[in-house]
Amino acid sequence: MEHKKIYLAGPEVFLEDAVQLAERKKAICAAHGLRGLFPLDAGLDLSGLAPQAAGLAIYEANIALIEAADACIANVTPFRGPSLDPGTAYEIGHMRGLGKPVFAYSNAPEHFAERTRLYCAASGERDAEGLLIEDFGLTDNLMIDGAVMRAGPGIEIDKSGQGWHGLKAFEICVRRAAEFLATV
Amino acid sequence: MEHKKIYLAGPEVFLEDAVQLAERKKAICAAHGLRGLFPLDAGLDLSGLAPQAAGLAIYEANIALIEAADACIANVTPFRGPSLDPGTAYEIGHMRGLGKPVFAYSNAPEHFAERTRLYCAASGERDAEGLLIEDFGLTDNLMIDGAVMRAGPGIEIDKSGQGWHGLKAFEICVRRAAEFLATV
Numbered sequence: 001m002e003h004k005k006i007y008l009a010g011p012e013v014f015l016e017d018a019v020q021l022a023e024r025k026k027a028i029c030a031a032h033g034l035r036g037l038f039p040l041d042a043g044l045d046l047s048g049l050a051p052q053a054a055g056l057a058i059y060e061a062n063i064a065l066i067e068a069a070d071a072c073i074a075n076v077t078p079f080r081g082p083s084l085d086p087g088t089a090y091e092i093g094h095m096r097g098l099g100k101p102v103f104a105y106s107n108a109p110e111h112f113a114e115r116t117r118l119y120c121a122a123s124g125e126r127d128a129e130g131l132l133i134e135d136f137g138l139t140d141n142l143m144i145d146g147a148v149m150r151a152g153p154g155i156e157i158d159k160s161g162q163g164w165h166g167l168k169a170f171e172i173c174v175r176r177a178a179e180f181l182a183t184v
Numbered sequence: 185m186e187h188k189k190i191y192l193a194g195p196e197v198f199l200e201d202a203v204q205l206a207e208r209k210k211a212i213c214a215a216h217g218l219r220g221l222f223p224l225d226a227g228l229d230l231s232g233l234a235p236q237a238a239g240l241a242i243y244e245a246n247i248a249l250i251e252a253a254d255a256c257i258a259n260v261t262p263f264r265g266p267s268l269d270p271g272t273a274y275e276i277g278h279m280r281g282l283g284k285p286v287f288a289y290s291n292a293p294e295h296f297a298e299r300t301r302l303y304c305a306a307s308g309e310r311d312a313e314g315l316l317i318e319d320f321g322l323t324d325n326l327m328i329d330g331a332v333m334r335a336g337p338g339i340e341i342d343k344s345g346q347g348w349h350g351l352k353a354f355e356i357c358v359r360r361a362a363e364f365l366a367t368v
Contacts, residue, residue, distance in 0.1 A: 014316040052329075055320030059330025080303055080311075081265025089273035090280075090327040097281015119264055126262075129348075132198040136239030143274040145236075146243025164313075 004037040004172040006174070007066050009092065010075025011085035013039050015164055028171050037065045047172045066094050070181055071174045073106040074148075076140055077154060077164070080116040083140050092147050101151035103177050104144070105169035109159040112140050152176050187219040188365045190358070191250050193276065194270035197223050199348055212355050216362040221249045250278050251267025257357045258288040258332075260324055260339060261348070266299040267324050276331050278318055285335035287361050288328070289353035293343040296324050337361050 006029055008084035010020050022038035029036035042061035046054040047169035062174040066072070084106075095102050108115070113135035120127035127133060138145040139155040148155050156176075190213055196205050206222035214221035226245035230238040250256070255277040263269040268290075279286050292299070297319035304311035311317060322329040323339040332339050338359075342353035 011315065014318070016310070016314050051320040052318075052322060053323075055318075055322050055326040056330050056333060059326050062327065066360040079315075080300065081267070083265070083270040085325070086270060087325040087327040089270040090277035090325070090331065093274040093277025093279075094281040095277075096274075097278040097283075116264065126200070130200050131263075133197070134239075136235040138239050139237060139267070141271040141322040142239040142243050143246065143271040144245075146240050147274065148201065149240060179196070 003030075004070040004178075005031060005035050005037050006177055007069035007091070007095065008036050008038045009072050009088045010077075011079045011088060012075060012164065024167060025170060028167065028174050032174050034174065034178055034181070037069055039065065041065065062091070063094070066091060067098070067156060069095070069100065071095075071101045071103065071177045073150075073170065073177060074102060075106075075170070076104045076141075076144060077107045078115060079141075082112065082119045084144060089144060092144060096147045096150070099137060101177070101180055101181075102147050103156075103172050103173040105156040105158060106139055106147045107158045107161075107163060107166045107169065109161075110159065112138055119178040150158065151180055187217060188254040188362075189213075189219050189221050189252060190361055191253035191256040191275070191279065192220050192222045193256050193272045194261075195263045196348065205349065208351060209354060212358050214349065216358050218358065218362055218365070221253055223249065223251065246275070247278070250275060251282065253279070253284065255279075255285045255287065255335075255361045257354065258286060259290075259354070259360060260288045260328060261291045262299060262324075262362060265356075266296065266303045268328060272350060273325075273328060276328060280331045280334070285361070286331050286362055287340075287364075288332045289340040289342060289355040289357050290323055291342045291347060291350045291353065293341065293345075294321055326335060335364060 005047040008025050011016050026036035039062050074092050076087050092102050116133050156169040156172045158166050210220035223246050237357050258272050258276050260268040276286050300317050340353040340356045342350050
């Protein structure tokens with residue numbers, strides 16, 4: 001039987017040890033009978049491409065992996081601000097638009113409103129620009145939490161402080177994905 | 185003939201004058217023969233709901249509007265960090281997963297790499313955490329630019345410094361959407 005495929009979304013692609021971390025994630029997937037697809041797997045040859053064309057080639061390659069996947073596990077740990085990496089947010093949306101399940105985890109302990117207030121140095125309902133501070137007791141923007149709650153109990157939080165390299169919550173998501181995909 | 189519907193994505197929902205700004209956007213849509221759908225249009229009654237349930241009800245209402253829309257015009261002006269609002273990033277992805285065209289504009293003049301370096305106080309290829317600073321000469325993360333380039337020339341930039349209330353680039357997107365939808 002062919003293994004079900006999991007698109008591994010997250011800002012790990014930006015780490016210097018991205019490939020090694022992806023190998024660890026794929027090994028965890030394999031231990032649960034799943035095959036992990038990592039954005040860098042496409043092995044694109046970008047040489048000779050102008051910067052914008054290179055960026056678009058990566059977009060197309062990622063979309064091909066997303067379309068090939070049966071589910072997504074997204075790392076929504078806050079990235080340069082109170083929220084997740086915007087590329088990951090996009091990919092969660094694309095998966096949901098395709099009707100596929102999304103599982104997600106965060107290695108940051110605070111809730112979204114708490115992080116946003118810290119970021120904005122605000123204590124009330126709005127920031128200094130008058131923009132509302134979303135506060136529904138969720139982990140990130142409600143579109144992200146909502147998407148993940150369609151396939152399970154919501155975003156899994158790891159409070160052990162291992163930053164980008166902690167995979168405890170990731171493994172819980174892999175187990176959830178394996179159970180979910182066994183039923184469809 | 186029924187007007188084609190445009191989902192109006194963006195962090196305007198967080199502004200104190202969100203409804204007034206939405207009315208201005210809808211009037212511009214109407215002037216081009218289109219009907220704008222704004223997230224707050226659902227007129228949800230959230231009274232009596234616990235915070236998380238209220239957040240999820242908003243998610244479901246937004247998804248219903250996204251599914252009803254023929255296209256999306258997204259405000260990708262940077263929001264609390266170097267990138268767009270993560271809810272908007274999600275919605276762009278959901279629209280693309282549904283195969284629908286996405287148009288987008290930003291009221292910030294700088295390119296993504298420039299904003300990110302400023303945010304990270306970094307001058308080289310990586311930030312202090314060792315995370316790469318994406319630099320393809322694009323407006324935001326390549327997944328966002330890539331999605332928008334599928335339906336046109338890319339993210340429209342307004343450099344006139346009108347912040348959240350500038351609608352010059354938005355109107356250009358409305359024109360593009362009207363032309364695009366007239367051909368399908």
